[in-house]
Amino acid sequence: MRIRALAILGDPPSWEAARLRDAMEDWAAELSGRAREASSAGVEVWTRRISLPGLPGDDPSLVARVSSASPDGVLVSIGHTRRPEVLEEAALQGLYAYMPIQGPGDAAAAASAIVRIAGRDPELATRVAVSAGGHIIATPYFPVSSAPPGRRILAASILYASDVDASSVAGSVASIFRRAEGAVPGAAFDYSLSPWMEDSVAALVERAYGARVGSPGSMHAVHELNRAIRRGAGPGALGFNEVMLPVEEDSALKAMAREGSIRASDLLRLSSVCVAGVDMAVVSAGPEEVRRFLLDARALSASAGKPIGIRLIPVGDPPGTRVDLGRFGRATAIAL
Template sequence: MSTIDIRAAALHIDAKTLSSTDGLERDLSKFLEGLDNFAESTHLKIVSKRVVAPLTSESELERTLKTLYERAESQGINYVGIPLGHWDPSTLYEALLTYPRLFLSVEYGPGSESDILKVFRVFSESSYMLATRFAVSFGQRVQTPYFPATQSKENGVSLSLLYVEQFKKGALLESLLERLKEMQRQAEASWDSFLGVDLSISPWMERSVASLVEEISGITFTLPGTIAAIRELNRRIEYLASHVKTTGFNEVMLPLAEDNRLKELARIGQLRFSHLLNYASYCVAGLDMVVIPDTSEDTVLLGLLRDLWDIHLLKRRPLGMRLILAPAEDGSDIDLGMFGKTPVLSPLR
């Protein structure tokens, strides 16, 4: 298996293109044709193909779904991301329930807490799995292939990577940089408008970021030294980002449901909810794919929203949150479909 895979290739569509049927069809065709050329020239595995919409109001959502989602699905696109401006909980629920490849996001602002809480409650009472395709953004959503907290600000193509192995002991950063530069050259040859790579180090199950942090630190994840190792990895990302074209978050990511080592540590009580919230302060991209009991009180959820907002203000960078309220107790496992069984954490610990 290659130690670099393209986790996502995303086509970003602007409002003008979205309003033109011919323009949309043209851009989708060019994207897919370029993707074939890119895969052939780089010999890299493409894990998913995605399309990102521009900021969309609630009144525009149905039209956007009819034009963008249906055409994208017919072309073999795996996922569609739509960032919402004005919205209500029932609209979110119905859209996610109807369109299984759809991801939605909303932006938090002081005063929006009650509406966001309603969304979580609607999901938990009806279908908690919908929450895996919904994110709250703290700060303006960035243009990234990572879903759901993304938006399209200009037409073009972005890429994200699965490349944990490239940061392990013995791996040479300069060698990785040369591979990334060559990838950029091939991307620019494949698409007229290449927006860049989101260099975030993200996990997928056995390709664990938590295990990488442990290798860098020499200690068990969450013990003293963990923050320093996370910061060291972010410094390496910053170095790479200074030499290649980037877009998006470009930070270490710790989504609980997507990292088998994080799951293992949560099951034995080594990793707690408070750890993940705390790490969001140290240049980690957010609190992602965390499952808590649906009996959690609103006051706790309100506190979480306010904490993440202040972490965003402190970092001066956007954060994303995917939180799943599930009918399960702290310490148990719950099945999250393609994410597998995931431990449930108490937000009070």
């Protein structure tokens, strides 16, 4: 078990360049200190992050200011934006951002922006996402992460799929959560079950319940995992607190993409009841197809009454095409 992300979700006292830099450096120092404390307790902190509440006035000119103020070695999200140009500029500046979509106009604007970003470099599109249904979400999971206005929260997420005992899922999940809480006392946790390559959630679904993701029984399996997460979560939980299935961050899902045995729509169906969204999927699609997909996700968010995050990397090539995703390695385009 590792702390996947240790984050400050913070609203800076000032957006003036020097004061913004000072605030972010102070937050980074606090994160480093808390990471050392966790390490002394035998728990590694994998990444340090800062999430902001969105830019004042949604001003695109402030993106470069945030980038300049960002501390070395810390991932930074500007939070949510309703302007496609802010989304694009954030990705180009090495930051994270997301757009809440509440209607067809939002979906069209977001789809066009995401396709343009991926057209520059598919890896850039890994930095942006949408929140279907328009939810503003406080979580250490990027890109769909915003700080609550006027507040500062120490938040954490956990990487633990390989540590779950398939014969005693609920008990082992609760034990993992208590250990994580002890390593970072006072933090608000998003207890979501997320993968990183061989630390695979899709493999856990099959190991614990005998069902491959997308096959009959997999919705039940993910539902049961979510029940274990909800039962084990502490009272200060924030964010999604659900199973996450980012295609290009999970070795088993990457293999399914190479086989052509999974589509983005398969994951969207799971999102209707029991998955946090459709994440890190390289899809063969243009702006119109992405727009329609986002509208479907918005409809599911409204009917399920919960946030659904969508992070697509659209490419103009057919399913099965191999795509370089930089730090995520070689990816495979799948059908919507």
